[in-house]
Amino acid sequence: GDDDYCSLGAPGIAQLRILSDDGATTTQMAFDARMPLQAIANKVATLRAAGASPFALLLPDSRRQFASAEELKVSIREAGLEPRGTINVIPLSACESGV
Secondary structure: HHHHHHHOOOOOOEEEEEEEEOOOOOOEEEEOOOOEHHHHHHHHHHHHOOOOEEEEEEEEEEEEEEOOOOOHHOOOOOOOOOOOOEEEEEEHHHHHHOO
């Protein structure tokens, strides 16, 4: 229940700049820093064209890349994106995403 959420530490706001894979769009968003990166991925998915290729979230500062469900369980805070950060959306080729 809520206890699990509380154990993740104090709430914090992460102000994020999300750069689209074509480099044309920058989206500013704020998330609770305790949320998993999956929350960002879900948001990005809604912004992309229907049928767009699978994608990964790349953190340019640390060069870390998150694509699988397992990787996206990492919290925004753990990924070092609090209080602010930049995320690049990078397309994955079909062979990388395991489709």
